[in-house]
Amino acid sequence: AQSVAQPEDQVNVAEGNPLTVKCTYSVSGNPYLFWYVQYPNRGLQFLLKYITGDNLVKGSYGFEAEFNKSQTSFHLKKPSALVSDSALYFCAVRASNRLAFGKGNQVVVIP
Amino acid sequence: ETGVTQSPTHLIKTRGQQVTLRCSSQSGHNTVSWYQQALGQGPQFIFQYYREEENGRGNFPPRFSGLQFPNYSSELNVNALELDDSALYLCASSLGVGDVTDTQYFGPGTRLTVL
Numbered sequence: 001a002q003s004v005a006q007p008e009d010q011v012n013v014a015e016g017n018p019l020t021v022k023c024t025y026s027v028s029g030n031p032y033l034f035w036y037v038q039y040p041n042r043g044l045q046f047l048l049k050y051i052t053g054d055n056l057v058k059g060s061y062g063f064e065a066e067f068n069k070s071q072t073s074f075h076l077k078k079p080s081a082l083v084s085d086s087a088l089y090f091c092a093v094r095a096s097n098r099l100a101f102g103k104g105n106q107v108v109v110i111p
Numbered sequence: 112e113t114g115v116t117q118s119p120t121h122l123i124k125t126r127g128q129q130v131t132l133r134c135s136s137q138s139g140h141n142t143v144s145w146y147q148q149a150l151g152q153g154p155q156f157i158f159q160y161y162r163e164e165e166n167g168r169g170n171f172p173p174r175f176s177g178l179q180f181p182n183y184s185s186e187l188n189v190n191a192l193e194l195d196d197s198a199l200y201l202c203a204s205s206l207g208v209g210d211v212t213d214t215q216y217f218g219p220g221t222r223l224t225v226l
Contacts, residue, residue: 032211043201043217044154045113051212090153094211097167098144099203101153 002027002095004074006102014110019081021105023074023091032094033074035065038104039087050074061085081109113137115204115218123224124192132187132221134202142166142207143185144215145177148199160185161207189223197225 004025013019025031032051036044048059055067065076076089086109092099114137124130136143142161146154156169160179174190183204189196199222203215 034214036217041222043113043115043117043219044203046214046216049212049214092153096211097159098156098169099146099154099215100156103151103153 002031002093002100004033004091004093004100004102006089006091006105008105009103010106010108012108012110013081015083016080019076019078019085019107019109021076021089021091021107023076023102025072025074025091025093027093031067031072031074033065033067034092034094034099035059035063035074035076036090036092036101037087038090044090047076081107083109083111085109113204113216113218115202115216117200117202117218117221119221120219121222121224123226125226126192126194128192129188129190130192130223132189132200132202132223133184134186134204134218135184136202136204137216140204140206140216141183142205142213143179143183144203144205145185145187146201146203147171148201148220149195150198154201157187192225194225197223199223 034049035047050067091102116135144159145157148154158168159166163179179185199220202218205215
């Protein structure tokens with residue numbers, strides 16, 4: 001079965017420092033991977049997806065993600081974190097017609 | 112904003128009651144998926160509707176049912192509410208089935224509390 005794992009519960013980072021949120025995946029076949037962000041009491045906002053091609057995917061709000069097939073990882077990155085990036089981040093993998101989500105990572109950006 | 116709307120925003124029910132949640136999909140999208148997000152968890156897939164037909168279901172009991180209308184809006188119905196049904200219910204719309212690369216766009220959710 002298709003699944004993702006987000007090994008960290010919370011990521012703390014100082015404003016202006018690089019931000020990395022980790023995700024590993026387990027799939028049979030080609031991986032179709034997604035990142036979403038959720039602000040308090042809000043739905044999920046799409047950030048980016050990997051389908052095929054370039055291993056570095058660029059998305060919304062300055063985020064990018066690096067696909068690594070040998071390490072089965074799809075880590076989300078931002079070169080310089082903002083306080084407004086504080087939110088809950090979800091990695092997901094396409095499983096047939098549905099998305100299978102990880103448990104989420106709380107990101108706290110410290111001013 | 113995605114253009115996906117959900118109503119109501121919040122809802123409080125008691126055990127045993129029934130509830131209906133509504134979703135309007137983004138313009139041009141004919142597929143709607145419903146997810147349940149319990150507190151502190153990632154969203155869990157309930158089911159998907161494509162052109163008014165159910166197109167896949169997650170591990171949820173039959174008291175969770177749905178509808179899709181000709182305008183592609185959708186309803187989620189839950190009968191015989193249980194305390195564990197308290198969650199954020201998310202609706203997502205997408206362009207169509209058959210394309211595994213398709214992106215699902217989520218609405219703001221309905222917060223259901225069962226007392």
